[in-house]
Amino acid sequence: METTPNQPRTILSAMQPSGGMTLGNYLGAMKNWAIMSQTDNCYYAVADLHALTVRQNPAELRRNIRNLAAMILACGVNPERATLFIQSQVPEHSVLAWLLTCHTYMGELSRMTQFKDKSAKQENINAGLFTYPSLMAADILLYNANGVPVGADQKQHVELARDIAIRFNNAYGETFAVPEPFIPKYGARIMSLQDPTKKMSKSDENPNAYISMTDDNDTVARKIKRAVTDSDGVIEFDPEHRPGVSNLLTIYAACKGQSAVDAAAEFAGQGYGQLKQAVTDAVQSALAPVQAEYARLLADKEHLNALLRSGAEKASAAGRRTLRKVYRKLGLDM
Numbered sequence: 025m026e027t028t029p030n031q032p033r034t035i036l037s038a039m040q041p042s043g044g045m046t047l048g049n050y051l052g053a054m055k056n057w058a059i060m061s062q063t064d065n066c067y068y069a070v071a072d073l074h075a076l077t078v079r080q081n082p083a084e085l086r087r088n089i090r091n092l093a094a095m096i097l098a099c100g101v102n103p104e105r106a107t108l109f110i111q112s113q114v115p116e117h118s119v120l121a122w123l124l125t126c127h128t129y130m131g132e133l134s135r136m137t138q139f140k141d142k143s144a145k146q147e148n149i150n151a152g153l154f155t156y157p158s159l160m161a162a163d164i165l166l167y168n169a170n171g172v173p174v175g176a177d178q179k180q181h182v183e184l185a186r187d188i189a190i191r192f193n194n195a196y197g198e199t200f201a202v203p204e205p206f207i208p209k210y211g212a213r214i215m216s217l218q219d220p221t222k223k224m225s226k227s228d229e230n231p232n233a234y235i236s237m238t239d240d241n242d243t244v245a246r247k248i249k250r251a252v253t254d255s256d257g258v259i260e261f262d263p264e265h266r267p268g269v270s271n272l273l274t275i276y277a278a279c280k281g282q283s284a285v286d287a288a289a290e291f292a293g294q295g296y297g298q299l300k301q302a303v304t305d306a307v308q309s310a311l312a313p314v315q316a317e318y319a320r321l322l323a324d325k326e327h328l329n330a331l332l333r334s335g336a337e338k339a340s341a342a343g344r345r346t347l348r349k350v351y352r353k354l355g356l357d358m
């Protein structure tokens with residue numbers, strides 16, 4: 025599906041409710057979600073079905089789902105334009121996922137780097153962990169999304185969704201829009217504060233490795249103060265040779281909406297102490313309005329629940345239209 029610049033695009037993205045949102049999620053994806061929700065037709069999901077690929081505590085999962093929905097809105101997603109919903113409340117996702125799984129090769133799924141990483145780390149290597157990308161393809165293709173705002177680690181999955189869409193269209197005639205990933209220039213891969221060769225992740229066992237969107241000012245200051253830097257005291261944007269300092273520059277730049285190279289020039293000749301103080305200020309200023317709005321939204325659970333209910337109804341109606349078409353093409357009746 026082609027779009028002209030005047031025509032709003034259809035956007036889909038999703039985030040797993042596995043613990044709180046991190047600064048990495050925010051800078052890599054959520055900032056773009058918020059920007060796009062001002063002009064485009066956006067579908068944003070809390071990807072709770074994806075979270076089940078890891079064993080969850082049910083009471084905690086229920087809480088995390090609501091909290092993530094509130095956090096998405098607190099980050100500036102426009103509820104007037106965007107359809108925000110909980111993935112498991114729109115069963116069309118699971119149905120399309122099966123139909124697409126039957127059009128996805130074992131070899132393709134085996135090549136996914138995230139599957140390789142996760143299956144090396146966790147003991148519970150369930151089949152869902154392996155077929156996870158076809159559920160993600162279903163999330164995207166169900167709404168004929170043109171664009172998918174994500175961080176760099178999801179690029180391979182979006183490319184697989186493209187391949188599946190093209191394969192299906194070739195076999196059965198034009199059915200799905202072929203989606204494109206939207207990845208920010210700076211912030212697409214925020215690294216761990218403790219090991220800047222690893223991605224910042226909420227599942228890190230060391231809480232000093234990540235900044236949570238709900239961290240208070242003192243916690244932010246402490247974590248950035250302890251962040252691993254390089255040994256020679258030089259401030260330069262060079263992710264390969266100076267991963268620690270480059271990560272701090274990226275965080276600073278992404279919070280301020282500028283380039284990391286420009287940020288490096290701003291700190292030329294200064295020490296790591298000054299850089300860390302500036303990064304702390306930038307992160308605290310980015311988090312303050314989000315945290316205030318988050319508290320406000322959580323205090324009005326009824327409003328949030330109503331919004332999620334109507335989001336699921338809207339998403340389900342749109343998903344059903346696509347599913348009906350897919351059924352027909354495959355020789356199935358609804």
Ligand code: TYM
Pocket residue numbers: 036037038039040041048049050051052053054071074159160163164172173174175176177178211212213214215223224225
């Ligand atoms: P998830 O929940 O792991 O992450 C949500 C979003 O945050 C981005 N992200 C990061 N960006 C920069 N630096 C980091 N350290 C960092 N960590 C995470 C991710 O790239 C992602 O955009 N499978 C997806 C959820 C999903 C989805 C979808 C995404 C389910 N269905 C359909 C897009 C379209 C995931 O696990 O993201």
